[in-house]
Amino acid sequence: MFENKNDSTTSIGSMGEFGLIDHLTKNFKIKQNSTIKGIGDDAAVISCDSNQELVITTDFLLEGVHFDLSYMPLKHLGYKSIIVNLSDVYAMSAEPTQITVSIAVSNRFPVEALEELYEGIRAAAEIYKVDLIGGDTTSSTTGLLISVTAVGRVNKGEAVYRSGAKENDLLVVTGDLGAAYMGLQVLEREKEVFKVNPNSQPDLEPYSYLVERQLKPEARKDISRLLAELEVKSTAMIDISDGLSSEIIHICKNSKVGCSLYEEKIPLDPQVISACEEFNLDSTTIALSGGEDYELLFTISTDDYPKIKANPHLTVIGHITNEKEGIHLITRGGTKIPMVARGWNALKNEE
Amino acid sequence: MFENKNDSTTSIGSMGEFGLIDHLTKNFKIKQNSTIKGIGDDAAVISCDSNQELVITTDFLLEGVHFDLSYMPLKHLGYKSIIVNLSDVYAMSAEPTQITVSIAVSNRFPVEALEELYEGIRAAAEIYKVDLIGGDTTSSTTGLLISVTAVGRVNKGEAVYRSGAKENDLLVVTGDLGAAYMGLQVLEREKEVFKVNPNSQPDLEPYSYLVERQLKPEARKDISRLLAELEVKSTAMIDISDGLSSEIIHICKNSKVGCSLYEEKIPLDPQVISACEEFNLDSTTIALSGGEDYELLFTISTDDYPKIKANPHLTVIGHITNEKEGIHLITRGGTKIPMVARGWNALKNEE
Numbered sequence: 001m002f003e004n005k006n007d008s009t010t011s012i013g014s015m016g017e018f019g020l021i022d023h024l025t026k027n028f029k030i031k032q033n034s035t036i037k038g039i040g041d042d043a044a045v046i047s048c049d050s051n052q053e054l055v056i057t058t059d060f061l062l063e064g065v066h067f068d069l070s071y072m073p074l075k076h077l078g079y080k081s082i083i084v085n086l087s088d089v090y091a092m093s094a095e096p097t098q099i100t101v102s103i104a105v106s107n108r109f110p111v112e113a114l115e116e117l118y119e120g121i122r123a124a125a126e127i128y129k130v131d132l133i134g135g136d137t138t139s140s141t142t143g144l145l146i147s148v149t150a151v152g153r154v155n156k157g158e159a160v161y162r163s164g165a166k167e168n169d170l171l172v173v174t175g176d177l178g179a180a181y182m183g184l185q186v187l188e189r190e191k192e193v194f195k196v197n198p199n200s201q202p203d204l205e206p207y208s209y210l211v212e213r214q215l216k217p218e219a220r221k222d223i224s225r226l227l228a229e230l231e232v233k234s235t236a237m238i239d240i241s242d243g244l245s246s247e248i249i250h251i252c253k254n255s256k257v258g259c260s261l262y263e264e265k266i267p268l269d270p271q272v273i274s275a276c277e278e279f280n281l282d283s284t285t286i287a288l289s290g291g292e293d294y295e296l297l298f299t300i301s302t303d304d305y306p307k308i309k310a311n312p313h314l315t316v317i318g319h320i321t322n323e324k325e326g327i328h329l330i331t332r333g334g335t336k337i338p339m340v341a342r343g344w345n346a347l348k349n350e351e
Numbered sequence: 352m353f354e355n356k357n358d359s360t361t362s363i364g365s366m367g368e369f370g371l372i373d374h375l376t377k378n379f380k381i382k383q384n385s386t387i388k389g390i391g392d393d394a395a396v397i398s399c400d401s402n403q404e405l406v407i408t409t410d411f412l413l414e415g416v417h418f419d420l421s422y423m424p425l426k427h428l429g430y431k432s433i434i435v436n437l438s439d440v441y442a443m444s445a446e447p448t449q450i451t452v453s454i455a456v457s458n459r460f461p462v463e464a465l466e467e468l469y470e471g472i473r474a475a476a477e478i479y480k481v482d483l484i485g486g487d488t489t490s491s492t493t494g495l496l497i498s499v500t501a502v503g504r505v506n507k508g509e510a511v512y513r514s515g516a517k518e519n520d521l522l523v524v525t526g527d528l529g530a531a532y533m534g535l536q537v538l539e540r541e542k543e544v545f546k547v548n549p550n551s552q553p554d555l556e557p558y559s560y561l562v563e564r565q566l567k568p569e570a571r572k573d574i575s576r577l578l579a580e581l582e583v584k585s586t587a588m589i590d591i592s593d594g595l596s597s598e599i600i601h602i603c604k605n606s607k608v609g610c611s612l613y614e615e616k617i618p619l620d621p622q623v624i625s626a627c628e629e630f631n632l633d634s635t636t637i638a639l640s641g642g643e644d645y646e647l648l649f650t651i652s653t654d655d656y657p658k659i660k661a662n663p664h665l666t667v668i669g670h671i672t673n674e675k676e677g678i679h680l681i682t683r684g685g686t687k688i689p690m691v692a693r694g695w696n697a698l699k700n701e702e
Contacts, residue, residue, distance in 0.1 A: 036404060036510075037510070037512065040513075040605070041443065041512050041513050041514075041589075041605075042408060042439040042440075042442035042443055042513070042588075042589055042590055043406040043407055043408035043439050043440055043442070043443045043445070043501075043503070044406065044407045044408070045404050045405070045406050045407075045443065045505075045510050046404065046405050046406075046407065047404055047405075047507075048399035048400050048401055048402075048403050048404060048405055048507075049399050049401055050399055050400055050401040051399075051401075052399050053387060053396050053397065053398055053399060054396070054397050054398075054399055054405065055394040055395065055396050055397075056394055056395045056396075056397065056449070056451065056484065056485060056500070056502065057393060057394035057395070057485060058451045058453055058485060058486060058487055058498070058500055059453075059487050060453050060455055060487045060489050060496075060498065062455055062489060062491055062492070062496075063492075064492040065455070065489060065490055065491065065492060066489070088393040088394050089393075089394055091393035091394070092392065092393055092394045092396065094394070098407070100407065100409045100500065102409055102410075102411050102498055104411055104413055104416070104496070133407065134407060134408060134409060135409060136409055136410050136411045136498075138411050138413060138416060138417070139416055140413055140416065141413070141414075141415040141416060141493065141494070142492065142493050143492070145411075145413075145455070145496060147409070147411065147453055147487075147498035149407070149409055149451065149500045150394075151407065152394070154396075156398075156399075159387075159388070159396050161388065161392050162391075162392050162393070163392075237393075238392075238393055239393055254391070254392075
């Protein structure tokens with residue numbers, strides 16, 4: 001489970017809370033001018049700029065609910081815990097600048113395991129240029145719990161909300177959908193195989209993209225710059241964490257509009273299509289309800305269509321309609337099906 | 352355990368994640384002008400002012416580690432989860448303005464239990480004038496987990512750090528110490544009595560102050576205004592969450608100074624003194640290591656002494672020395688004892 005090859009382990013309790021935080025965060029460097037004081041006081045201090053607004057978002061990741069350490073390496077988990085939060089910052093059209101990371105761990109985790117986790121957090125902080133400015137470290141009675149808060153900045157008045165979609169706007173999605181969910185199916189299957197035969201060597205090569213999307217997702221830091229370069233202003237934006245249908249419904253409810261989504265337009269990677277065939281799953285259902293894609297879904301005026309139509313990162317998948325027309329999927333056969341949110345719902349899953 | 356007297360309960364899963372958040376936060380009102388967008392988008396949005404700095408702090412509260420629901424009513428727990436974070440904001444000499452609250456709950460909690468929890472959060476938000484602007488709600492495999500992040504504002508350059516204490520400065524504490532820890536001892540004892548005889552009616556009257564300090568602590572929102580009125584500028588400040596000795600050591604290490612603390616000066620409530628006698632505990636040890644007092648500890652120049660000496664909220668308990676002289680407790684008998692951090696340490700407690 002732990003990538004660290006050194007057999008000798010150090011117990012967390014031997015370091016004390018403050019020693020542990022110092023140890024885990026010693027390789028983190030401050031990169032943002034706006035960070036005045038990071039870890040080491042009652043609170044972090046960051047600067048303000050009257051021409052900007054701050055965005056703040058927070059997410060929980062819990063062992064046994066959001067991740068399974070039997071196939072999720074701790075370094076990847078650390079990385080992903082940051083990405084899922086940064087994705088929310090990008091979905092406001094903001095630039096992330098600071099993060100706080102709180103962890104609760106049971107004594108079964110040696111310090112070396114937490115070093116792996118923080119190595120992944122550090123990698124994400126480096127790549128996305130965010131400063132780790134605080135957090136809390138405590139013991140848990142069971143498993144590993146991670147709570148991340150991300151702070152970002154956006155020029156005053158330029159945050160993009162879920163509520164700005166207008167009738168006739170085009171619905172655009174970045175990248176492709178469903179791969180993270182299919183990656184999870186592959187990993188779950190391998191886990192079952194491993195239980196029966198611990199000597200089996202899984203061949204994950206045919207699923208490499210799927211597994212990477214599940215274990216090492218990235219956030220779309222390129223899109224806000226891309227749209228600026230294309231001189232396109234999105235009218236509404238959301239990130240795809242729960243699945244396409246759930247996010248479309250959020251935009252429609254918040255914008256008081258309807259939407260027609262075209263099944264044939266939904267971007268799918270070839271690996272998603274072949275894995276869906278293998279697992280006997282419908283790829284459209286997976287794209288609609290799979291979740292964890294961390295792509296961005298946004299709306300633009302039809303006037304901007306010529307500016308984006310040739311872009312390989314962006315796919316127009318539908319258009320916004322009057323609220324009265326409702327929210328529909330138009331199937332390949334031309335059938336109009338009312339859309340319902342069947343996104344991954346951590347609370348419902350438990351029942 | 353739950354204060355709600357209605358016997359019919361609603362399962363969390365029946366509401367779905369988004370329905371649950373909407374339901375729990377419907378009575379929260381936005382009070383701060385700086386809150387542009389609260390709950391309901393990918394991230395909250397708050398305004399910036401170039402004349403101010405923002406402070407950010409976060410704390411975990413875990414069932415079985417930080418609280419015991421057998422004597423902690425959920426409404427009090429919600430209230431306390433906010434207070435412990437606001438205390439960190441006040442310890443920077445900042446004014447809290449926004450909070451995010453993430454909760455993870457197992458299915459044993461009905462919606463009505465979470466309503467109680469959020470009623471306490473709402474009460475704290477009202478009294479301390481902070482806006483609930485976000486959070487995350489998910490299921491947990493065990494118990495209740497709460498992660499709160501608090502945001503505050505302070506005039507540019509006026510945040511008070513742990514690092515500003517100077518040789519000869521006076522060490523000042525607000526309120527009195529040790530009561531929250533003794534409150535915990537009383538509650539733990541009653542829990543044991545209840546286990547043996549569930550019909551016993553505990554008489555908590557003689558311990559009312561202690562129990563209140565444990566179950567319904569307040570943060571010192573008055574101090575920063577008081578110091579401004581007295582025209583006193585603190586040189587360093589920290590809140591007392593882990594115990595006096597641990598916090599003094601933090602100030603000394605960060606400020607590169609030593610300290611002499613006078614045992615006879617430590618402010619103790621009469622209930623703390625009598626409870627310590629009853630429990631056969633040393634009241635000085637409790638004040639030094641008990642924790643959870645949420646008072647403020649700060650240093651001021653000796654020039655400011657006349658301004659604070661008559662104030663009932665403030666007690667001078669020692670003075671800052673040269674780093675070489677170390678950190679000592681001067682006992683009532685005049686003995687000089689080196690101080691070590693024995694604060695409440697969630698990680699070490701577990702061993």
